[in-house]
Amino acid sequence: xxxxxxxxxxxxxxxxxxxxxxxxxxxxxxxxxxxxxxxxxxxxxxxxxxxxxxxxxxxxxxxxxxxxxxxxxxxxxxxxxxxxxxxxxxxxxxxxxxxxxxxxxxxxxxxxxxxxxxxxxxxxxxxxxxxxxxxxxxxxxxxxxxxxxxxxxxxxxxxxxxxxxxxxxxxxxxxxxxxxxxxxxxxxxxxxxxxxxxxxxxxxxxxxxxxxxxxxxxxxxxxxxxxxxxxxxxxxxxxxxxxxxxxxxxx
Amino acid sequence: xxxxxxxxxxxxxxxxxxxxxxxxxxxxxxxxxxxxxxxxxxxxxxxxxxxxxxxxxxxxxxxxxxxxxxxxxxxxxxx
Numbered sequence: 001x002x003x004x005x006x007x008x009x010x011x012x013x014x015x016x017x018x019x020x021x022x023x024x025x026x027x028x029x030x031x032x033x034x035x036x037x038x039x040x041x042x043x044x045x046x047x048x049x050x051x052x053x054x055x056x057x058x059x060x061x062x063x064x065x066x067x068x069x070x071x072x073x074x075x076x077x078x079x080x081x082x083x084x085x086x087x088x089x090x091x092x093x094x095x096x097x098x099x100x101x102x103x104x105x106x107x108x109x110x111x112x113x114x115x116x117x118x119x120x121x122x123x124x125x126x127x128x129x130x131x132x133x134x135x136x137x138x139x140x141x142x143x144x145x146x147x148x149x150x151x152x153x154x155x156x157x158x159x160x161x162x163x164x165x166x167x168x169x170x171x172x173x174x175x176x177x178x179x180x181x182x183x184x185x186x187x188x189x190x191x192x193x194x195x196x197x198x199x200x201x202x203x204x205x206x207x208x209x210x211x212x213x214x215x216x217x218x219x220x221x222x223x224x225x226x227x228x229x230x231x232x233x234x235x236x237x238x239x240x241x242x243x244x245x246x247x248x249x250x251x
Numbered sequence: 252x253x254x255x256x257x258x259x260x261x262x263x264x265x266x267x268x269x270x271x272x273x274x275x276x277x278x279x280x281x282x283x284x285x286x287x288x289x290x291x292x293x294x295x296x297x298x299x300x301x302x303x304x305x306x307x308x309x310x311x312x313x314x315x316x317x318x319x320x321x322x323x324x325x326x327x328x329x330x
Contacts, residue, residue, distance in 0.1 A: 130296075133289065178287060 005030030013094030017193030021219035117161035173239030189245025212247035
């Protein structure tokens with residue numbers, strides 16, 4: 001089950017904690033994986049690490065700065081060129097945070113997060129859908145965040161972008177459904193990554209206390225949900241929001 | 252038949268997978284040729300690309316038949 005042999009998958013933010021595990025998991029199922037991110041050297045390291053277990057020829061690196069609209073628009077085409085085949089799976093995982101309380105939040109903090117975390121995924125979806133609709137096949141998996149559903153002090157920008165991503169995904173799912181193309185959202189809870197390492201320890205302890213399963217998530221807890229949604233077996237699942245959060249928010 | 256009309260017809264046949272004989276000027280994309288709303292958007296985008304024209308949303312909404320498409324593109328090209 002859940003094999004992805006020969007399918008081309010593009011994973012953005014593949015240099016980050018969750019992104020690299022998603023790339024690893026898709027690759028392990030047989031996919032041809034194009035890793036995107038801003039740092040070429042880190043992407044190459046990730047590719048080398050995944051490829052060390054075999055299948056290095058199914059890994060490609062395609063750097064892009066998603067705060068640049070033109071770069072986001074061009075990424076699907078360049079990924080297809082690198083992989084030498086049309087895109088079957090798009091995983092919008094890239095995201096960044098600029099945390100601060102709203103009264104101190106600058107326009108620049110707001111705009112940068114909305115650009116990278118919401119506008120860029122839309123641009124990638126739009127580019128990917130054109131081909132997927134024509135081919136009558138395709139899987140889009142967007143990676144949101146629990147704070148897009150629950151809100152979080154200090155993250156008005158990030159929460160707005162991630163909530164927007166969930167609504168966008170549901171709309172695209174309705175647009176693309178008649179062509180067998182699915183669009184779903186995976187909503188991770190608090191996962192141990194560089195993004196959450198910066199949280200104060202006391203805050204982290206409090207967070208863990210609110211998680212019924214009693215621990216922060218690992219990137220490897222998230223990736224299998226993406227594999228499932230990318231698979232043929234998930235062909236009747238679209239517009240869904242899959243929460244992977246240790247029970248922190250049962251929505 | 253004009254070159255534009257030929258090309259429009261070809262795009263419609265290709266995109267909707269219908270028989271060429273069905274693509275008459277009066278044929279409605281949705282009622283006669285089995286298109287859904289997504290097909291009509293894709294058709295408009297295909298016309299835009301093939302003829303290097305821009306078809307704004309309000310004009311696109313009025314293009315419901317093969318003749319509508321041909322007339323609109325001919326007018327744009329003549330302008």
